[in-house]
Amino acid sequence: MxxxxxxxxxxxxxxxxxxxxxxxxxxxxxxxxxxxxxxxxxxxxxGDSRIFRLSQFAGAEYVPLAIRAKDLWAELEDYSNEKVLTTTGGLDAGPDDGPIFSGALKSSQESGLDHEVLDANELKRRFPAFNLPSHYKGIYQKDAGIIVPxxxxxxxxxxxxxxxxxxxxxxxxxxxxxxxxxxxxxxxxxxxxxxxxxxxxxxxxxxxxxxxxxILTPERGCVGWFTGDKPEYFQVGTMPICIIDDETGSFYGFPEFGARLGFKIGTNIHLKEYGKNDELRRGFDQTDEERLRHYTKKYMNKGNGVLTTASDCVWTLTPxxxxxxxxxxxxxxxxxxxxxxxxxxxxxxxxxxxxxxxxxxxxxxxxxxxxxxxxxx
Ligand SMILES: Cc1cc2nc3c(=O)[nH]c(=O)nc-3n(C[C@H](O)[C@H](O)[C@H](O)COP(=O)(O)OP(=O)(O)OC[C@H]3O[C@@H](n4cnc5c(N)ncnc54)[C@H](O)[C@@H]3O)c2cc1C
Missing domain, CATH: 3.50.50.60 (FAD/NAD(P)-binding domain)
Structure with a gap:
């Protein structure tokens, strides 16, 4: 022993x-x-990037955890002399009765988070990366950003x-x-x-x-990095990290960041592939690309360009x-x-x-x- x-x-x-x-x-x-x-x-x-945000569509219970995490990320950065979290601002957008907008609004209001509510016109004016339907609204929260996992x-x-x-x-x-x-x-x-x-x-x-x-189910997911016709729309400072509602569930996105070419998107409800981690199919194929292009075509402003990098990954769900x-x-x-x-x-x-x-x-x-x-x- x-x-x-x-x-x-x-x-x-x-x-x-x-x-x-x-x-x-x-x-x-x-x-x-x-x-x-x-x-x-x-x-x-x-996978180069993870969303950090204080507003939580998963429930206001997560806000105190996120607030404490933010302080602890800063403490880790000081201790390690290394940049881990880059603030970009964050957008949670969708119909006002959808889970993303309403969840982010509720958690922001209940927790007294600094936030802005933006209508479709304001979203278009502020964030040219997106092409959102006219009935969509957004919650913008300035403290959101990108963690390098x-x-x-x-x-x-x-x-x-x-x-x-x-x-x-x-x-x-x-x-x-x-x-x-x-x-x-x-x-x-x-x-x-x-x-x-x-x-x-x-x-x-x-x-x-x-x-x-x-009670623990691994699920396979995928992410892809795409170019847009106007690269300047998809940069840190212009494009916030985002979560956007869709009838398939929702997708999330990041501006161009780090070593990759293009903005990154993924969806938490990818193709509903569940199983043991070591037995789930790995790699990235045409079906994965089509799934991601559903979002780039529909919601990004001329952002359905070249898929420059792609990867899959597994998360673990409880019921x-x-x-x-x-x-x-x-x-x-x-x-x-x-x-x-x-x-x-x-x-x-x-x-x-x-x-x-x-x-x-x-x-x-x-x-x-x-x-x-x-x-x-
Ligand atoms: C594609 C994707 C996108 C995501 N996006 C976001 C996001 O934007 N924002 C966000 O907050 N979260 C995001 N998540 C979720 C987040 O990344 C996960 O919740 C988190 O990484 C889980 O960490 P973990 O430590 O539980 O698992 P892991 O990081 O996988 O760690 C488990 C470790 O245990 C080791 N291990 C397992 N079995 C054994 C064994 N028998 N012996 C020894 N070691 C073992 C493994 O090798 C592994 O290193 C995303 C997840 C994925 C997959």
Missing amino acids: SKNYDVIVVGVGGMGSSICYHLAKRGVKTLGIEQYGISHTYGSSF ERAVVAHTRAAMQHGATITTYATVKKIEPNVNSVKVTTDKGCYEAEKLVMSGGPWTGEILPELKQ DEHFILDVHPNYPNISIAAGFSGYGFKFCPVIGEIMADIALGKQPSFDLNLHKLSRFN
């Missing part, structure tokens, strides 16, 4: 890297175990290591054995023991803890699409951070803080009723 730790974190992806950091920062002897390298393309936390994972992992965490890579967790006062973890590289364990295995969580398989942030119902020394859906990344730092509290038996300073496992009983 290898060294003993206070807490083992299984999975050093978006959430796990942050959990390792927040534990290590408190002086907790932490081991993070990752089956691949740090920042890879097999899980949920890659790869750099966020790197910054959190490095900060965790600088605070004394041990990170083991290319080690796959095969078995978890909880005992009364400890948890034993067997990997293909060796065995480890700790007082507590935090599970943050992303789309693999249901494989490692099969009792969660029924109600809210996260799981809780202690295991049968094993009090195991806690679970899972089911972060297509909108979890922005919350990584605050999830790290919350899971460190949960693992250490401290009351988190947020109302987490929405995220209890018992809601699925």
Whole structure:
């Protein structure tokens, strides 16, 4: 048996890297175990950009989490001397009785967020990147922006290591054995023991803890980067990050950013492909492109140009699409951070803080009723 730790974190992806950091920062002897390298393309936390925003169509309950996350992203940037979050402003647009506009408006109003309500004329005047129907309205929120997921994972992992965490890579967790006062973890590289364990295995969580398989569903999604006839319409400063309602569900977009050519779009309801992460089809094909072009043709202003880059990715859904942030119902020394859906990344730092509290038996300073496992009983 290898060294003993206070807490083992299984999975050093978006959430796990942050959990390792927040534990290590408190002086907790932490081991993070990752089956691949740090920042890879097999899980949920890659693809150059993730939306950050304070207004939340998923519910006003998420606003305090986003506000705390914003402060913690800034803290991480200061600590790591690295830019992780770029502010671009954000637009949530749709018919006023649709879930995107009404959800963003409700969460902004209930939480007292600084926001603007824009009608179709104002949307057209302010944001030439979009060609929105005349009955669409928008909520503009200036604090929204773009997080680089790869750099966020790197910054959190490095900060965790600088605070004394041990990170083991290319080690796959095969078995978890909880005992009364400890948890034993067997990997293909060796065995480890700790007082507590935090599970943050992303789309693999249901494989490692099969009792969660029924409530954690990996779903394949795709994103693409497209050119427009007027590149100046699609730049940071002109185009905000956006979420736009459509009868197929909704799609989201980013201005041209980082190493890619063109603006990026994706949809949280792609082609409804569900299954085990390692068995979902991977790659990007014509059907994926057609799906994305539905949005570029319909809603972008002369933005149905060349598909310059494309990629697929997997997120994990719970039945109600809210996260799981809780202690295991049968094993009090195991806690679970899972089911972060297509909108979890922005919350990584605050999830790290919350899971460190949960693992250490401290009351988190947020109302987490929405995220209890018992809601699925
Ligand atoms: C295409 C796409 C677009 C998205 N857009 C946004 C967005 O704009 N804004 C936003 O906020 N969110 C967005 N999300 C959601 C967000 O990216 C995810 O919620 C988040 O990345 C989930 O992080 P995670 O740590 O749970 O999973 P991951 O980052 O996948 O981490 C899980 C880690 O566990 C490791 N692991 C698993 N099993 C084992 C094992 N047995 N042994 C060792 N290690 C193991 C994996 O290798 C992996 O590194 C998007 C997601 C996708 C896929």
